[in-house]
Amino acid sequence: MQITDVSAMTVDVPLIELDERLGIGPYVTNHGQVESMERVLVRVDTDEGISGWGEMRTFLSAAATEAIIEDGVGPLITGQSPFELERLRRQVFIEYTNVELFFAAVETACWDIAGKALGKPVHELLGGASAPEQTAAMNADAANAESASGDEVEFAFCLGILSPEESRVKAREALDAGFSVLKTKAGRDWKQDVARIEAMHDEVEGRLEFRLDPNQGWSLDQAVRVGAALEDAGIYLQYMEQPIRVNAHDSLATLRQRLRQPIAPNEDTYIPNNLRSLIDAGAMDVAVLDLTPAGGIAGLRQQAAIVEDAGVPYTHHCAFDLGVRTAAILHAVHGLPGFSLPPDTTYYAWEGDVIAEPFELTDGRMRVPSDPGLGIDVDMDAVEAYRV
Known part of the structure; x- marks a missing residue:
C-alpha cells in the first residue's frame, strides 16, 4: 500500500453561546477570545482505495496551513507506506522549524488507514487498552479492575474567563452534566x-x-500569591497549568517548592x-501533553513513556477539537497506558461537527x-457547510 495524495480543507465552526446550557462562547483567555474556531481537516489517500483523516488547528492562516500540508509535507511522503509511521515521522524534517506540528494530522490519518486496512480500532494497535485492568488485577482491586476495563474516557469541562457570578452558573451546569473536573x-x-475559583468551589x-x-499569564510572584490564597481558602487545585512563561524551569521548580498546588507544564x-x-x-507534578506538537500519536507515545518512566502522571490537552481529533485523543488515551487524569474537552460546546455520528457526552464521558481505524466517518455535506 502506498500514499497517493495528501489534501487539506479548513472549516470554521461556531461555539454555543454562554446563555445556553453548556455554552462557552465567547471563550475568553489571557491572550484573546474565541467565538468560533478554524480547524484543518487532512485526508490521506492510498492506492488501495483506503483513506484516513486527521485534524489540526490553523497556524497563521487557513491557506498557509493547507499549503504546508499539501505542498510541503505531502510530497515528502507520497509513494510511501502509511504503515511506516516512525520512518515517515523521522523523514519529515525541515531545518529551523518544528514541522511536526503539521505532520501530526497526516500521521493521525495514517493510523486511521492502518486500522482500516487491518480491521482494528487504533487503540488496539497501540496495545495498552487493557493495561490498567491488568494493573488493578495484580493489586487485587476488583472495583478498579472493573472500571479500568471500560471503553469510556472521562473528560474535564473547560471554561473561559468570566465574572465570578457567571462562573458560578457554569460550574453548576458542569456538575449537573456529570463532570467531576472543571x-x-x-x-x-x-x-x-x-x-x-472561590465562587465556583462555593457554588x-x-x-x-x-x-x-x-497560559503563561502570571509572573512568579503572582503565581505564588494565587496558589497561597487558594490554600488559605482550603481549595487545592488538581493542578495549575503552565502558570509562568516557558523555558523557566528553575522558576517552575521554585514555585513547586513554595506551594502545595500541583504544577502542570503544558506549552513547555x-x-x-x-x-x-x-x-x-x-519542575512538574503533572504533564499536560498534546499529540499535535508531539508530531502525532507515535510522538505522544514517546512523550508518555518519558514522563511515565519519571513517575509523573499525565493527561491530554484540548485545542477546541472537532470529532476527528477527538477520536484520535480517545484512542490515544485509551490505548496508551498511563493517562491517569481526565483529558480536557470543549466538545459539548460546538454548534455542530464534521463527522457523521458525533460523539455523545454522558456524565462527562465519551465512548471510545x-x-x-479512528472509527469515524467524515460528513462531507457538513464540511461544505462550515468550509472556509
Missing part, C-alpha cells in the same frame, strides 16, 4: 482568578475539582527535549470508537 482560563487579573460545595490555566511540553529538562529540574 478547567478555567486565567491570567488577566490574578485576584479575579482567585475570586472565580458546587466542593464537589468539583479545578484546574487553573493562565511542546518544545523538543523540554520534558527531560522539566524532569531533571523537578470500536470500528476500524
Whole structure:
C-alpha cells in the first residue's frame, strides 16, 4: 500500500453561546477570545482505495496551513507506506522549524488507514487498552479492575474567563452534566482568578475539582500569591497549568517548592527535549501533553513513556477539537497506558461537527470508537457547510 495524495480543507465552526446550557462562547483567555474556531481537516489517500483523516488547528492562516500540508509535507511522503509511521515521522524534517506540528494530522490519518486496512480500532494497535485492568488485577482491586476495563474516557469541562457570578452558573451546569473536573482560563487579573475559583468551589460545595490555566499569564510572584490564597481558602487545585512563561524551569521548580498546588507544564511540553529538562529540574507534578506538537500519536507515545518512566502522571490537552481529533485523543488515551487524569474537552460546546455520528457526552464521558481505524466517518455535506 502506498500514499497517493495528501489534501487539506479548513472549516470554521461556531461555539454555543454562554446563555445556553453548556455554552462557552465567547471563550475568553489571557491572550484573546474565541467565538468560533478554524480547524484543518487532512485526508490521506492510498492506492488501495483506503483513506484516513486527521485534524489540526490553523497556524497563521487557513491557506498557509493547507499549503504546508499539501505542498510541503505531502510530497515528502507520497509513494510511501502509511504503515511506516516512525520512518515517515523521522523523514519529515525541515531545518529551523518544528514541522511536526503539521505532520501530526497526516500521521493521525495514517493510523486511521492502518486500522482500516487491518480491521482494528487504533487503540488496539497501540496495545495498552487493557493495561490498567491488568494493573488493578495484580493489586487485587476488583472495583478498579472493573472500571479500568471500560471503553469510556472521562473528560474535564473547560471554561473561559468570566465574572465570578457567571462562573458560578457554569460550574453548576458542569456538575449537573456529570463532570467531576472543571478547567478555567486565567491570567488577566490574578485576584479575579482567585475570586472565580472561590465562587465556583462555593457554588458546587466542593464537589468539583479545578484546574487553573493562565497560559503563561502570571509572573512568579503572582503565581505564588494565587496558589497561597487558594490554600488559605482550603481549595487545592488538581493542578495549575503552565502558570509562568516557558523555558523557566528553575522558576517552575521554585514555585513547586513554595506551594502545595500541583504544577502542570503544558506549552513547555511542546518544545523538543523540554520534558527531560522539566524532569531533571523537578519542575512538574503533572504533564499536560498534546499529540499535535508531539508530531502525532507515535510522538505522544514517546512523550508518555518519558514522563511515565519519571513517575509523573499525565493527561491530554484540548485545542477546541472537532470529532476527528477527538477520536484520535480517545484512542490515544485509551490505548496508551498511563493517562491517569481526565483529558480536557470543549466538545459539548460546538454548534455542530464534521463527522457523521458525533460523539455523545454522558456524565462527562465519551465512548471510545470500536470500528476500524479512528472509527469515524467524515460528513462531507457538513464540511461544505462550515468550509472556509
